[in-house]
Amino acid sequence: MLLPPEQLLPQQQLAQKILDELNRILLGHEEVHRLLLIGILSRGHVLLEGLPGVGKTALVKALGQLFDLEFKRIQFTPDLLPSDILGGNILQVSPDGRREFVFQPGAIFANIVLADEINRASPKTQSAMLEAMQERCVTLQGETRKLPFPFFVLASQNPIELEGTYPIPEAQLDRFLFKLEVTGVDAPVLAQIISQRRRGEPPAPTWHLTPEQLQGLFDAMDAIHLAEPVADYIARLVAAGHPQNALALPEINKYVTFGASPRAAIALAEAARAAALLDGRPTVGFDDVKAVALPVLNHRLILNYQAKLEKVTTGSLINLLLEKTAPAAL
């Protein structure tokens, strides 16, 4: 049986309240805020990509302030080591004089981790995030330690600087639920920022989301029903993005080297649930899937050189997929 309206609607209102607060704190990125919240509700990690100064870090910091959760920031630098992120064992002298190794947790042991400029760290360091992001635990010297719940990695990267940066490996990219493009704001919003925010500093949130409230949102998320035809649509959408698949479009065969993984299909389903929750519906609709398909699949389609030569983007291919893949497969 579906979640009754009296249980769902308060959650939807709460989610809307979070959105409104975020929109108040940071101006001009309503859609990004919505998708970011969807990502949070889906318990996924989000990668924010944008030019310097568009507000990526400010957004994550605002989210961290809004959510009454432990927030830590990791500034990725080329000399960052995995132990700086994960932590390590340190030899310490106990009060009774014995020497023993004590585990010192790294910055990753938090609810919300801001991985700023994640592409500046070396692949070795970036790979330290893989287990943590997927399994939400850290294994060091044979000992596995669980990360706190909830655990989100909100990473940011600069798309224009190539000097001293390392591209994020596909395996790590696949662990991000969304990759959101954070663009600049238009002139009226900019004028408002300039006039109302000294030094561009955003205001502090007026209220905070408690862990219990967040758990309530998660519970409502779990109750959102995903019907089989919608799941079938998600599966066909992901399958159509694979070259040489029976459902693949000619453009996919031409421009795509690797398609999205099954993890993408799961991410799509979860994100669609969150979208339905934000709309106050107990079921996932086909429109919800379409709304979140682009940020979910954007970073998971690996294009070939021909696509780069012809300047074909993943966004255009995903839009084509959405257009050509019929929801009901008549």
Added chain:
Amino acid sequence: MKTTALEKTARHLRRRLWLVRFRRDSLRLLAAVFFLCGAIILGMRLLATPNLPWRIMFWVSCGGILLAVATAILTSHRRLPDWRRLLAWMDASQHGGGLFVTALETDLGEWQPPEPSATVLPENPPWRQTLVPLLLSLLFLFGAQAIPISEKVIAKEHHLDVSEKTAELEEKIDFLEETSLLPEKTVEELKESLEDLSSKNDAKDPAKTYELLDAVTKRLDYAADMAYESLETEAEAKESFSAMLQEMLEKNAQESKSLAELAELCDQLSLSPEDMAKLMKEMPDQPQLSPEDIQKLIEKLKEQGKTARQLQAKLCEKGLCKDKKPGEEEGEEVEAMLVPMGMGNGNGDISRGPGAAPLDLNGTTEDFTGTYKEEKLEALMNKKDSMLLDTQAIKPDVKPSDMEAGKGGSLQGGDALLRQNRSRVHPQHRNAIKEYFK
């Protein structure tokens, strides 16, 4: 809203979709069928009979319509989606938010999905795309039946009926084959040519057919002539030989001259030493032929000569050697002399080239100068089946006083030269003219 209501709406949509697809498929198939029927009718009219009854078109079209409708029913039903899929389509197209499809899986509780609508269909091809081809095909169908087609347009592929002539020639060939007067290889070649003539000739090119027929006939005639000459020689030689032997028998003297003549005749008879020996075997082997032996030889030779003459007679009877009478060589020699002078008898067959005698259209010409006569050829007045032959103008009968230039209407004077025009009679008219002159 209960599931049954959604199901009801989905099933209704399914029926409507079937109708739409059926209509589209049937119109497309009907257009194709009508085009096909029109092509069939047009083909029948062009190849078989131009005056095809309208009922043929009616029945062909009815059959086509039934076929198209039956096929449309099958195809539209086969490709019809399940009502559950249609419900999913409705959910997606009408922004049902997943409630339509969820209703099939779980209880919606207090949630009410939006009112589904069966008015909007997944597909609804515009009328123009289906009606225009149909109208064009109907036009083509009626045009195929109604358009006037002349007999001449009919591209009949039929053969000239030369069966009578080829049968006649085959009979002659068979006769020559039976009597071993024609080599086997020649017989085969001639028969093959006749077979090709019968089956592969084209009515549109009768000249070629008749030319080939003439060639076969000439070859056969030549072979028959050669056989006739050979038989003539053989018969003459044997007759002479038997006459000589008879004379020898009567005179009872073997003169060297007779022996020499005998040797020559043996050569002419082409009696090989084996043949001669065979002939002699029938008589007792004696150093000198007795009168009885010689008589037997004479009888034998006469018999063989008679056989040769009989063969010659049969050749003439079969028409292989026209106007020849076995044994009459003098007439042929005279004829052979007169023909180049233009004074011999004509061979009477216009297929054998120009006749030697002037063509007599009205009665017997008294002399070879003839009298210019004008006669209409009744049989040839139907221009449809005839063509104008060139006229043969012979020397007119003019008085000496009129033989000056300018008189008689001729630049060359009344003493106009004999005009000879070799007119080529076209083969397709040959038989007509031949029949006329019979």
